[in-house]
Amino acid sequence: MSNRDGNPARTAWLVVAGLVVFMLALAGCGGGSDSTSGGSSDEALQKVGKGEGEVSLISWAGYVEPEWSKPFEQKTGCKVNNKEAGTSDEMVELMKTGQYDGVSASGNATARLVAAGLVAPVNTDLVPNYKTVFSDLKDQPYNTFEGVNYGIPHGRGANLLMWNGSDVSPAPDSWDVMFDPKVAAKYKGKISVYDESSYIADAAMYLKYHQPDLGIENPYELNEDQFNAAIDLLKEQQANVGEYWSEAAKQISAFAGGDVTVGTTWQYQYFALKEEGVPVKASPASQGFLPKEGATGWSDTWMIAKDAKHPNCMYEWMNWIIEPKINAEVAEWFGEAPAQELACKETANKNFCAEYHAEEPEFWKRVYYWETPLADCGNGEEDCKDYNDWVKAWTTIKG
């Protein structure tokens, strides 16, 4: 037999070498076919064809709920596969997998998604409901790049200051409870903070109001000094923080379990906790729903993946989500201002749009929508801190 002189180690090496060659050949072929099939997707779709039977979405918690995704499935035959993400970083990361057709991206993800070539322009002519979207949501820097539309507005809102009514009184009208060392010390170990680098903007917004000499204009465009001031404030805050949260469920359980009593939150958690019977409160109508400094917030955009496998279903979805009735339902369910003007006539609560200031552009000037921090902040000097600086600084804040 031929194996008598065979050496097992040599055999193993032969197997390995053969496999490597085989895989390399395979990788080469795969690369070739990829580049030919992906050629046309830089352009927006020209015509919405027949649905592909399903659509895969990445969304914020509460954006894709059975109440409006089931009727969508029935109407279009597109089955909805939804993946919830807790942070914009997670959304960008998920989009890089190439397995999703679209994403409800906030302003601190949109520019990155476009720059990384992960999303395609949107032909708004193919989205009939786009015509009646609020005009102050159209062609904004976070959804339109070099004059090209990259998405369909979903809705907008402000991050809330929330507190447990039985532990915090009087009702705070300022972010002092979280940032002013003297006031915050009262709630030491009970403060709940959003666990993402974008929270640096909350500190910058606070400083913009309380230390005008720093000259902060936009809390996402910070030079070295302004940035360091915000970081120092957050490091000071860290001693008082009870918990940093990035999953909505984690914050809900912390408020419900009494581990934290005051913090920054989204409408989603606020309503979930109310439903659980936790006496949470948020800035009331008499304060214009905002602490006196204003608030950071979001204006979200549905974007379509560059190599979407189900582009027709994705266009159907983008049109569906701003259908007046549906957008009203979505906005009321989540607790945010709708993107669709006509939605204001369809809300169950007839005062809804007034309460959420949907039709008041002035109100939104005090809300600083999430943006991606860039080195270039418009003064031609590239001296602002960019997104990677923000992420690294966030690690040093938490220590």
Place this chain on the structure above:
Amino acid sequence: MSETVAEKRSVSHRLSDLFHGRERLQVGALLAGPVGWLVIGYLGSLALLLVAAFWSVDPLSGLTIKEFTLENFEALWNEPVYRTIAWRTIRTALLVTLTDAIIAFPIAFYMAKVASRRGKALLVIGILLPLWSSYLVKVYAWRTLLSANGAINWALEPIGLHGPGYGTTAVWLVFSYLWLPFMILPIYAGLERIPNSLISASEDLGASPFTTFRRVILPLSFPAVVAGSIFTFSLTLGDYITPRLVSNDQFIGNVIFSNIANNQPFAAALAMIPIVVMIAYLLVARKLGAFEHV
């Protein structure tokens, strides 16, 4: 029809002719799958990671710039927070390993040397049972237990005590709970292999139980403890969900997680820390004989 059947048969015949008597080819075909997975799927991804650590990233798009640079390692070295985090991670991993070894040894000893056959079976099931439920469910269960209004505080309140709450202690507690089975089972297997006659002989020669333990049982079972410690140590070292759910502590894994979306090269450089620590740990474990009988 008959033609294709003949053709088929001839293909399979030719295939079996090809393999007949060629043992090297047979072994090769058999191993191609698993070895391929190991080399390409496992070692290949590690190699990619190594290479990526020397690249940099475009700040806006998060796309990698494939040019050699040491800036990631410089950033790691120059910013003291990463040392704090690395040390915290390693310290916790060591503490969890020690805790689990101390808890696991008596349980494993009872299972191997004292318990009846039935009792042994029940204990094995009891130890394996938690492994049947999801990791996340277990951590969230602990989150609920440790909460300010949770069961631990409720139980301790009557005697005027407080639970640890969320924080470093909670992380240590939850990790020790999670990885305990991974320590018990290797020690149990190691103790089982020690012949009872050795213990009897030690007694007959006049050794006290403590001396028997110290001079006979411990040296013979020590490699098994080291083998178990590899699991508890490496599992703690790589985890990031438990620290995130029951504390504000950052572990190496948390920092990797927060960087991976926009700065993969830096995340790759961070990932070098656990790799280096683990290689060192395995070398020490080999010195201590962990791989000799396993």
